[in-house]
Amino acid sequence: MRTGAAAGHVGYYHEAILYDSDEHLLAVVLPFLLGGVEAGEPTVVGLGARNGELVRRALPGGAKVTFLPGGDVYARPTAAIRSYRKLLASYVADGARQIRIVGELPQAVLGATWDWWARYESAINHAYDDFPLWSMCAYDTRTTAPRVLAEVTRTHPRVAQPDGSHVPTDDYTEPPKYLTEQRLMLPDPVQRTAPTVELTDPTPAEARDAVRAAHRGQLPADGVDDLVVSVSEVVSNALRHGVPPVRVRVWSAADRIVVTVQDRGPGPTDPYAGLLPAGNGAAGGLGLWISHQSCDHVALHRDADGFTIRLTAGNPHFPV
Amino acid sequence: MTSNSASSTAYGHVCLAYDDPAALDAWAVAHLAAGLAAGEQVWLVAPGDPDSLARRLDRLPGRDDALRRRALRLLPVEHAYRHDEIVDPQKQVRAYATATTDALAAGYTGLRVFAEATALVRSVAQRDAFTRYEHLIDRWMRHHPMSAVCAYDRRELSEAAIAELACMHPETNTDVLFRLHAGGGEAVVQLAGELDPSNHRLFAAALHRADPRPVDGRLVLDATGLRFVDHRSLLHLGEHARRHDATVVLRTSRSAAARLVELLDLDEVRVEVLR
DSSP: OOOGGGOOOOOOEEEEESSHHHHHHHHHHHHHHHHHTTTTTEEEEEEOOOHHHHHHSOOOOOOEEEEEEOOOTOHHHHHHHHHHHHHHHHHTTTSSSSSEEEEEGGGGGTTTTTTHHHHHHHHHHHHHSSOEEEEEEEEEETTTTTTHHHHHHHHHSSEEEOOOTTETTOOOOOHHHTTTTTTOOOOOOGGGSSEEEESOOOOOHHHHHHHHHHOOOSSSSSHHHHHHHHHHHHHHHHHHHSSSEEEEEEETTTTEEEEEEEEEOOOSSSSTTTTTOOOGGOOOSSSHHHHHHHHEEEEEEEEETTTEEEEEOOOOOOOO | OOOOGGGGGTEEEEEEEESSSHHHHHHHHHHHHHHHHHHHEEEEEEOOOOOHHHHHTTOOOOOOHHHHHTTTTEEEEEHHOOSSSOHHHHHHHHHHHHHHHHHHHTTTOOEEEEOOOGGGGSSSSHHHHHHHHHHHHHHHHHHEEEEEEEEEEETTOOOOHHHHHHHTSSSSSSSSSSSEEEEEOOOOOEEEEETTTTTHHHHHHHHHHHHOOTTTTEEEEEEEEEEEEOHHHHHHHHHHHHHTTTEEEEESSSSSSHHHHTTTTTTTTEEEEOO
16 A cells, blocks of 8 residues: 555656755655655655755654665666666565655756756656656755756656645656657757767777777776777667768867767657667667766757767766 | 787687688798798698699798608698588597697697688588687697698688688688687687677677587686677677576676676676776
């Protein structure tokens, strides 16, 4: 039996908290957590240091709430899905009938890399739907850009309010539709300069060589190797599934290497491509999923001319 | 002429693809002359009768004397590789092992073979058997004083067919992207080059043909010469490990493979990063 607002709901009950004060945040989060504790449900906090401490102080002593270590669970969306799915599966294996989680994305990822976290927020409606999960994602409306908040309501079916109500969002959009919309990527400033190298229809081996050659010591060796893996996968996908010509551009900046791979096709048909492993581990669908976990940012861009993937190794956080 | 001269590959098993018979004969002459100079017994194995084989070595200094001393032997390909059309890998390796031992017993420093083997690899079934043989003889050569150049005619074999053969040699003049050959020390096989979507099926076939076996549940692969490996090839290694109920230990100088194995939950493959 599930409890609280999600009682009777099957699968994932996904909510946003759009708060503008500590009082607002606590008014939503405290009853949510205490309700979980009272029902004996695994009750988890994945907030940042400041809000985590705020909640910890407000909870009664000894409340059985698990605080996830800060760490880098929110370093990459695909890795976050993977680690949350493992966590949820372990709770269910231990007999949990509902799991409650309140979390928030670090402020840093709400800038230049927000696009892949918006895809995350949409995809998890599907990716966590085989678990009895009730979660709330907290966004501070005072500091979060309107363009980000607009995507939050499109990716969360409900907003949890401080008065205890759970209000459906008008513009919530089902993931398969949301994830395949035409979407423009924010140009990395380095893309306004001439690329270090540009290749047309390269073999994956040639593309790998171009990335290795562009490295001027600005990345650790592991970072370059992981980018080489990603570029190899994305180029071979474009050659196999895309429409020629396949253009690869590489920029070598002071603190990052940026690679775009463009073809004339419509891009992957699987809306979850990159965020979830396709086809039950079949080798063909894993390339983009691996790239999403090997790079520091992956942006997708669809327009009338085709499909572009941009891979960044190093610091992806340019000013927006 | 070879793509890799690192010492771990320099035991002298070379795949040579050619399209000019005159250039091939020039290679054979130079190669066999070097063997004679080093005190080895040298063989030319090629299609044709002994006279036509001798004519191919017209430019070999001291040819007739070497033939008289039996330091040089000319073997029509039908003689060196009996067993009709499809080679029997085990028997063929035993024959060369005996020949190596005999050469040493006769006072030579080793056995050096230059073989034109196109006639033995024309069909799919022939290549399947011959690539297995190539790996077995490669293991023999890695640890014994025998060396060989295996020459294949580009005018008669497809690039794909030549790649099947070339990737089983430590050295080759072809542009095959990876090589799988006998390893040294604890490593049963050694991998070099790059394994990617363009060749992962070829790699799966090579792995199946070489069929390296584990020792005490561990199959150690020396992949320090492997510049790149993708998840497809790691999955092939995982399947091979499961087939033999073993753990594949991949020794590499690059850590990306370790992260891929973790992403794939590939428990059968352990990556050891040697810096």
